[in-house]
Structure formats: C-alpha cells, structure tokens
Amino acid sequence: MLTRIYICVAGMVLGLAAVLLVTSTATDAPDRDGVASVAHRAGAYRAPENTLAAVDAARAVGIDWLENDVQRTKDGTLVVIHDKSLARTTDVEKKIPHGAPWNVADFTWAEISTLDAGSWKGRQWAGEKIPTLQQYMRRVDSNDQRLVLEIKWPELYPRLTEDTLNELDRLGWLKGDRVTDRLIVQAFDTGTLKTVRARAPEVRTALLSRDPVAKDLPRYAEVADQIHMKYLKVTPEYFKAVHALKGPHGRRLKVFLWTVDDPRRAVEFARWGADGFISNRPDLLQKALAEAGYTADVKD
Structure with a gap:
C-alpha cells in the first residue's frame, strides 16, 4: 500500500515539474x-x-x-x-586602370555593367554582375x-x-x-x-x-x-x-x-x-x- 502511495506522489511531483518546465520555457520568449x-x-x-x-x-x-x-x-x-568604390568587389582596376578611386558615382551604367563582380569571391562566380x-x-x-x-x-x-x-x-x-x-x-x-x-x-x-x-x-x-x-x-x-x-x-x-x-x-x-x-x-x-x-x- 505504501509503495503505491509513494509511486502516486512521485508521479504527481514529476508531472508538476514537467508543467513548470514547459511554462518556464514558454515564458523565455517575449510576447x-x-x-x-x-x-x-x-x-x-x-x-x-x-x-x-x-x-x-x-x-x-x-x-x-x-x-x-x-x-x-x-x-x-x-x-x-x-x-x-567598385575596387573591392569587381575587376574595375584591371578594366579601367586610370579610373581611381573607382567610385560608383564616377562611372556610367554601360561601364559598370561590363565588370566582373563575382570572381573575387571564387572562380565559380566568375562573370556575376552588379x-x-x-x-x-x-x-x-x-x-x-x-x-x-x-x-x-x-x-x-x-x-x-x-x-x-x-x-x-x-x-x-x-x-x-x-x-x-x-x-x-x-x-x-x-x-x-x-x-x-x-x-x-x-x-x-x-x-x-x-x-x-x-x-x-x-x-x-x-x-x-x-x-x-x-x-x-x-x-x-x-x-x-x-x-x-x-x-x-x-x-x-x-x-x-x-x-x-x-x-x-x-x-x-x-x-x-x-x-x-x-x-x-x-x-x-x-x-x-x-x-x-x-x-x-x-x-x-
């Protein structure tokens, strides 16, 4: 009989702990x-x-x-x-060597559209455009x-x-x-x-x-x-x-x-x-x- 009571009480305690744990976790996140x-x-x-x-x-x-x-x-x-500047992420220095400091605002879209904006990241990105x-x-x-x-x-x-x-x-x-x-x-x-x-x-x-x-x-x-x-x-x-x-x-x-x-x-x-x-x-x-x-x- 006592064994059953202990098991019952233990189950209630574990259940309460689980509820408290779920509640605590849920309230960690702001509403x-x-x-x-x-x-x-x-x-x-x-x-x-x-x-x-x-x-x-x-x-x-x-x-x-x-x-x-x-x-x-x-x-x-x-x-x-x-x-x-276009210098870090394109090949502008190679294609337009006399354009320093190669600012975006200093070039036309026709010029910028020719630049390679991918090779600096890796060969697989060669030819990627701005x-x-x-x-x-x-x-x-x-x-x-x-x-x-x-x-x-x-x-x-x-x-x-x-x-x-x-x-x-x-x-x-x-x-x-x-x-x-x-x-x-x-x-x-x-x-x-x-x-x-x-x-x-x-x-x-x-x-x-x-x-x-x-x-x-x-x-x-x-x-x-x-x-x-x-x-x-x-x-x-x-x-x-x-x-x-x-x-x-x-x-x-x-x-x-x-x-x-x-x-x-x-x-x-x-x-x-x-x-x-x-x-x-x-x-x-x-x-x-x-x-x-x-x-x-x-x-x-």
Missing part, C-alpha cells in the same frame, strides 16, 4: 511576433555580396529576408552595391522574398531617396502586400527617413545606429518603425526602452541588431527582446532561434 534572420548584403557568406546569385543563395537555405544597398551611377541608373535595382527587385519578387533596403551615401547622391522610391513605385513595391509585409527602408539619418515618410508614408522605415542612447528614442520614433542597432553595446534595458514606444504607424518599435553571426548570442539577444538580426550566417541563426522556440515569421 511578440517572430524573430527575423536577415541575409546581410543578400547572402554575402555563400555568394558574392549584393548580387542576384546571393539572392538565390539565401533562398536556397530558406532565408526570406534580405538586406542590400542602393547607389546611383554617373548617368542615373540605380544599382545595388555596398561600397562607395545588378540594377530593377533587376534586383524582380529577382526578390520572383523568389517571394522580403527586403531591407538601405539608402546608401545619400549625401553623395542628391535625390537618391526620391529616385529609389520612384523606382520602387514603378516596380509595384509601394502597394499591396509588398509594401505592408515585404519591404523596410533603412538609413543612418533621420532626414532620409523623413523624406521616405513624406513621399511614401505606408513604407516601414528603420534607423541605423551604432550607439544605443535611450534618450534619443522618442525623436527617432517620429520617423522610424524600427531601430537597427549595432549589437556591441545593447543591454536588456535598451530593448525595454525601444519597445515602450510606438513608431509612425502606431505599432510598437522593433529592434534589429547588426551584424550578428554567433547563433548563441542571437538566442541571448532574442531573450533580451531582439526582434531580428542582420547576419552573414542567417541560416545558422534561424536554426538556433527555432530550436529555442522562436518562429522566423515577423509580421507587421
């Missing part, structure tokens, strides 16, 4: 939408950065969100490339992916923001589910985001920053739906300060961190409150976050 893993420069780890090959490489490992940069050529074509924004957006669209688009070096390109928005509008990215669910425009300055808000108020915006200064957040919240913060100095208190505010669309501000490549750190930051990560290894982060109980889908 919010999923945590996004965004492919930095489209998919720079697996393919030449900011190319159509990188877009496809991200898609191949199940990454929906991409991040890339837009600049403008000498004759006004919008192109997707990160660096101010894409125009039009080519890039069409590939993102055909892959059913989502995009964080940075207005790069706006101080070098007068009206770059307006030109970019006009191109996005022409390509159908300022209406329907593309603008509500699949596009975020980011920049390092609030002036650019103000221009976005004036021209296309339905677009979600993100302010890039390196210093998590909480006192500036109310001013940022006037023009940004998200804060994209360099991860080095963030604290749990910073996430709470951001989440306490609402952006221009009346929704809670979100925080994406860049550039986070360590899956363990990503899980820790997610527990602190991070809503997403811009990463060179988004596939590893997405797997680790899923194992920790976080979904990948981030809804607006």
Whole structure:
C-alpha cells in the first residue's frame, strides 16, 4: 500500500515539474511576433555580396529576408552595391586602370555593367554582375522574398531617396502586400527617413545606429518603425526602452541588431527582446532561434 502511495506522489511531483518546465520555457520568449534572420548584403557568406546569385543563395537555405544597398551611377541608373568604390568587389582596376578611386558615382551604367563582380569571391562566380535595382527587385519578387533596403551615401547622391522610391513605385513595391509585409527602408539619418515618410508614408522605415542612447528614442520614433542597432553595446534595458514606444504607424518599435553571426548570442539577444538580426550566417541563426522556440515569421 505504501509503495503505491509513494509511486502516486512521485508521479504527481514529476508531472508538476514537467508543467513548470514547459511554462518556464514558454515564458523565455517575449510576447511578440517572430524573430527575423536577415541575409546581410543578400547572402554575402555563400555568394558574392549584393548580387542576384546571393539572392538565390539565401533562398536556397530558406532565408526570406534580405538586406542590400542602393547607389546611383554617373548617368542615373540605380544599382545595388555596398561600397562607395567598385575596387573591392569587381575587376574595375584591371578594366579601367586610370579610373581611381573607382567610385560608383564616377562611372556610367554601360561601364559598370561590363565588370566582373563575382570572381573575387571564387572562380565559380566568375562573370556575376552588379545588378540594377530593377533587376534586383524582380529577382526578390520572383523568389517571394522580403527586403531591407538601405539608402546608401545619400549625401553623395542628391535625390537618391526620391529616385529609389520612384523606382520602387514603378516596380509595384509601394502597394499591396509588398509594401505592408515585404519591404523596410533603412538609413543612418533621420532626414532620409523623413523624406521616405513624406513621399511614401505606408513604407516601414528603420534607423541605423551604432550607439544605443535611450534618450534619443522618442525623436527617432517620429520617423522610424524600427531601430537597427549595432549589437556591441545593447543591454536588456535598451530593448525595454525601444519597445515602450510606438513608431509612425502606431505599432510598437522593433529592434534589429547588426551584424550578428554567433547563433548563441542571437538566442541571448532574442531573450533580451531582439526582434531580428542582420547576419552573414542567417541560416545558422534561424536554426538556433527555432530550436529555442522562436518562429522566423515577423509580421507587421
């Protein structure tokens, strides 16, 4: 009889422990939408950065969100490339040896379109090209992916923001589910985001920053739906300060961190409150976050 009682009590204790364990695990994740893993420069780890090959490489490992940069050529074509200069990621020094410092803004699209933007990454990428924004957006669209688009070096390109928005509008990215669910425009300055808000108020915006200064957040919240913060100095208190505010669309501000490549750190930051990560290894982060109980889908 006593043996049965002991077994019964032991079973009740184990059952209670299991309930407590499940409850504890469930409450580790904040009450919010999923945590996004965004492919930095489209998919720079697996393919030449900011190319159509990188877009496809991200898609191949199940990454929906991409991040890339837009600049403008000498004759006004919008192109997707990160660096101010073409030298690091193309063969421009070989093909145009007297063009130093080989800045994007100093060359026409006809000249840039001849450059090899893949061989520096590996022989298998030889002949990969710098894409125009039009080519890039069409590939993102055909892959059913989502995009964080940075207005790069706006101080070098007068009206770059307006030109970019006009191109996005022409390509159908300022209406329907593309603008509500699949596009975020980011920049390092609030002036650019103000221009976005004036021209296309339905677009979600993100302010890039390196210093998590909480006192500036109310001013940022006037023009940004998200804060994209360099991860080095963030604290749990910073996430709470951001989440306490609402952006221009009346929704809670979100925080994406860049550039986070360590899956363990990503899980820790997610527990602190991070809503997403811009990463060179988004596939590893997405797997680790899923194992920790976080979904990948981030809804607006």
